[in-house]
Amino acid sequence: MLALITGASSGIGLMYARELASQGHDLIIVSNQEKELEEVRAQLIEQYGVKVWSVYKDLTDEHAAEELHDYCLEQNLEVDILINNAGVFFFNFLNDTSLKRIELMLKLHVLNTVRMTRIFGEDMQKRNTYVEEIMDENGEKQLLTHIKPKQDQRPGYILNMSSMSAWMAMPGIQCYNATKAFINNFSHSMWYELRPYGVNLLSVTPGAVDTGLYGLSMPLRRLAVAIRVSIPPEKLVKKAIKALFKGKKNCMPGLVNHIAVPFLKHLPDWLINFAIRHLAQFMK
16 A cells, blocks of 8 residues: 655654555655655665655645645555644744744644545545446436445545644643644544545544654653653554554553543643643753
8 A cells, every 4th residue: 555644754754654664555755854855765765665755845835735636646646545744843822922833833733634634535535436327307317426335445544643632721832732632523523424435534642752843851751751651653653553454533542641631631720830830941
């Protein structure tokens, strides 16, 4: 199968590329880091022997999803697996954040996720339908679209990266939480819409992942992994891909995270205020 992965030049996206390549899947890797993208492409080809196409693209552009789709059509590439991974993170109070930075997050997390799911999901959906021509009572031709029987369907897979923070109300990451909540609810709704057509859509809602996304110092990152507050990206990716291929609706790795979510929904105000005063000093 052919997988398209956004944000694939580093972090979790790179881990998705490596995991899928190790399973023998060809790849289309997308990033706005051109030099790193080409280096990753060469490494993947050399290490796994799969075909890899690289596309340098700014996914905050309103035409990016359509241009990626056009590229696939031009190259005669049919995407079987879509990994909507590209994302950004910043820690700041809203009034201290530029509108440009806020809009970047909204475009990347919300609009791009919807556009990519809509465009490539439609392709996957159409592969599993057929058109029947019938004559109506007036003798005129009518076209009826039917879903292929399950045994004749070609599976499609879409993975959208949300976050455990979708269940949190936390100052400083208000836009991040809100956009991740959107992705989670959108993905769950689309799971029901696409499932009859043989398309599996998974929302991944991890807790903290050990990447450079959060801007934490290395000592804090190592501590977070050691006490299992944070999860290594390769471990997250293996669990997410397994859940995707099983047709699951949601994947939240880690027993601690499952236990934590009910508490996060009902954190007392004093604790949130205490945390926000002390957490900001660690964000660099």
